[in-house]
Amino acid sequence: MSGLSILIPVAIGLGLIALATFMWTLRSGQYEDLEGASQRILDEDSDRPAFDAHQGSTRR
Numbered sequence: 001m002s003g004l005s006i007l008i009p010v011a012i013g014l015g016l017i018a019l020a021t022f023m024w025t026l027r028s029g030q031y032e033d034l035e036g037a038s039q040r041i042l043d044e045d046s047d048r049p050a051f052d053a054h055q056g057s058t059r060r
Helices: 002-027 034-040
Strands: none
Touching: none
């Protein structure tokens, strides 16, 4: 029983932290442009890739 007296407050505390983090993301606008990210990945960029697998180094 003494284990439950520690685990229950810890679980409630972690749940409140997760809820506070979720509310913070809502207020900061993290979920406003859900369609933009899915469209951006489909756009073809004329830029060269940041990593060249053949050379094994990054380009700048």
